[in-house]
Amino acid sequence: MQSSFIEVKNVTYKYDEDVENQVAINNVSLSIEKGSFTVILGHNGSGKSTLAKLLNGMLKPDKGRIVIDGLDTSKTENEYEIRKRLGLVFQNPDNQIICTIVEEDVAFGPENLGIEPKEIRKRVDEALSLVGMSDFAKAAPHQLSGGQKQRVALAGILAMEPECIVLDEPTAMLDPIGRKEVINAITRLNKEKNITVILITHFMEEAENADRVIIMNKGEIVADSEPLKVFSMSDVLKSSGLSLPQTTELLTLLKNGGLNVNSGIISPKGTADEIFSVISGR
Amino acid sequence: MIKNFTLGQYFNTASVIHKLDSRFKLVEIIALIVFIFLAPNFVGIGILSAAVLLVILLSKVPVTMYLRNLKPIIAIIILTALLNIFYVSGGTVLFSWWIFTVTSEGLLKAAFMATRIVLMILISSVLTYTTTPTELTDAIESLLSPLRFIGLGEAVHTLAMMMTIALRFIPTLTDETDKIMSAQKARGADMENGGIFKRLKALMPILIPLLFSSVRRANELAEAMDCRCYTGGKGRTRMKKLSPTFYDFIAIIFTVVICASIIFLRIF
Numbered sequence: 111m112q113s114s115f116i117e118v119k120n121v122t123y124k125y126d127e128d129v130e131n132q133v134a135i136n137n138v139s140l141s142i143e144k145g146s147f148t149v150i151l152g153h154n155g156s157g158k159s160t161l162a163k164l165l166n167g168m169l170k171p172d173k174g175r176i177v178i179d180g181l182d183t184s185k186t187e188n189e190y191e192i193r194k195r196l197g198l199v200f201q202n203p204d205n206q207i208i209c210t211i212v213e214e215d216v217a218f219g220p221e222n223l224g225i226e227p228k229e230i231r232k233r234v235d236e237a238l239s240l241v242g243m244s245d246f247a248k249a250a251p252h253q254l255s256g257g258q259k260q261r262v263a264l265a266g267i268l269a270m271e272p273e274c275i276v277l278d279e280p281t282a283m284l285d286p287i288g289r290k291e292v293i294n295a296i297t298r299l300n301k302e303k304n305i306t307v308i309l310i311t312h313f314m315e316e317a318e319n320a321d322r323v324i325i326m327n328k329g330e331i332v333a334d335s336e337p338l339k340v341f342s343m344s345d346v347l348k349s350s351g352l353s354l355p356q357t358t359e360l361l362t363l364l365k366n367g368g369l370n371v372n373s374g375i376i377s378p379k380g381t382a383d384e385i386f387s388v389i390s391g392r
Numbered sequence: 393m394i395k396n397f398t399l400g401q402y403f404n405t406a407s408v409i410h411k412l413d414s415r416f417k418l419v420e421i422i423a424l425i426v427f428i429f430l431a432p433n434f435v436g437i438g439i440l441s442a443a444v445l446l447v448i449l450l451s452k453v454p455v456t457m458y459l460r461n462l463k464p465i466i467a468i469i470i471l472t473a474l475l476n477i478f479y480v481s482g483g484t485v486l487f488s489w490w491i492f493t494v495t496s497e498g499l500l501k502a503a504f505m506a507t508r509i510v511l512m513i514l515i516s517s518v519l520t521y522t523t524t525p526t527e528l529t530d531a532i533e534s535l536l537s538p539l540r541f542i543g544l545g546e547a548v549h550t551l552a553m554m555m556t557i558a559l560r561f562i563p564t565l566t567d568e569t570d571k572i573m574s575a576q577k578a579r580g581a582d583m584e585n586g587g588i589f590k591r592l593k594a595l596m597p598i599l600i601p602l603l604f605s606s607v608r609r610a611n612e613l614a615e616a617m618d619c620r621c622y623t624g625g626k627g628r629t630r631m632k633k634l635s636p637t638f639y640d641f642i643a644i645i646f647t648v649v650i651c652a653s654i655i656f657l658r659i660f
Binding site: 224 | 629
């Protein structure tokens with residue numbers, strides 16, 4: 111049987127400081143296919159960041175198994191190989207940039223892998239152009255905006271040429287423009303480079319381009335389907351502490367009011383088209 | 393005031409001095425500083441002054457930038473000069489009043505010492521104006537690398553990595569200090585008035601949050617470095633290889649000639 115790129119089987123994880131009967135991840139199973147774009151949505155404390163750290167072996171599951179590309183994360187000797195395949199981007203861009211010059215920071219990962227200088231140069235230039243930061247190659251990180259810094263952090267992971275990138279709330283500290291820049295870069299990587307993307311976030315709008323949306327609440331998966339379906343489950347979303355995007359909220363209200371619209375649409379344009387078609391169809 | 397803090401003094405004019413291999417540049421400049429102090433007489437200082445002047449002109453950094461670096465040490469230069477004027481005896485007496493006697497020898501000695509200090513400041517400014525902090529760190533790592541033969545290779549790498557991270561986080565932490573200061577001021581903290589002890593005490597509410605957040609940052613940075621497969625210096629390659637060019641060859645010859653001429657002056 112051909113197994114998926116990521117296999118999570120009945121995983122439970124509990125932090126030392128957690129009280130009894132309360133776990134960060136509770137019996138979670140999921141598999142993720144190569145080249146897919148998955149968004150994991152969840153409120154604070156839903157266990158989504160814990161899941162990210164479990165995926166690259168920074169945390170080891172208490173129960174269950176996680177296998178990345180055939181490598182078991184619970185074995186310490188697999189850590190290096192797993193991190194080569196699965197890159198993790200964190201929330202705060204400031205605390206992920208190590209060097210004083212953008213291009214040198216992007217080179218940090220490949221340098222650790224012991225790659226030839228010429229090949230590193232090539233990868234760094236390519237990674238910076240993929241995230242649209244080529245013009246800032248020689249800049250100092252502290253001169254950049256939040257969105258730009260986060261794109262540098264993304265390029266730093268990209269230059270290691272991982273097969274999968276997990277992003278743990280990469281936009282939480284950014285302004286709307288910065289958020290858009292980062293999300294566009296991520297989407298492009300998935301579509302053009304066929305990199306498997308797992309985007310962890312609490313902004314529902316960011317799930318628009320995903321193939322699959324998973325909703326987590328209190329350490330468990332409460333919904334797992336394609337975006338349109340998940341967004342129409344307004345009850346599940348509300349009980350998970352997620353607020354609907356205004357467009358979806360509007361469509362839900364119209365639907366409840368008796369208008370025959372599909373409430374699972376998230377982009378403003380899609381919403382306008384839907385309303386327009388229903389109204390003009392009458 | 394804290395905003396104006398600039399990291400290093402790198403001033404890029406893409407001159408030949410900027411293009412020199414930072415390892416050689418560091419050694420050459422240290423050699424020149426040592427020889428500035430070994431120069432026995434005005435002939436030697438004259439040679440060195442000409443050399444420093446030439447390097448300054450080649451660096452294409454505006455001369456006013458160099459003069460700016462001299463400003464903070466004017467007091468030291470004047471003090472050194474005065475001490476020499478009054479303490480050195482010999483030669484013809486030019487001026488005498490109460491216990492003060494100025495001799496020709498004293499004046500010469502004062503000028504000599506002052507020139508030495510000025511030259512030293514100028515030549516070290518050349519290093520900071522033409523070399524980025526990263527290049528300097530790389531140079532230090534590379535120059536110390538022979539220590540690996542006595543088992544200190546990892547220590548050298550760690551030292552260089554610490555310097556890199558420190559340089560990277562100076563602006564970030566400066567920003568953070570600013571924010572914490574504003575936050576405490578908004579809560580009525582008074583940092584400008586009172587005696588020295590009162591002001592030191594007022595610093596505590598700034599230093600403690602700063603310390604806490606630095607530890608948190610350090611933790612996150614360590615995780616991020618782990619995620620990027622950092623396992624120390626072993627098996628690591630570098631994107632940029634320092635490599636000497638034709639200019640370095642000339643610079644080495646230049647430095648050797650200057651130093652040799654000082655040695656010559658000392659011996660004969």
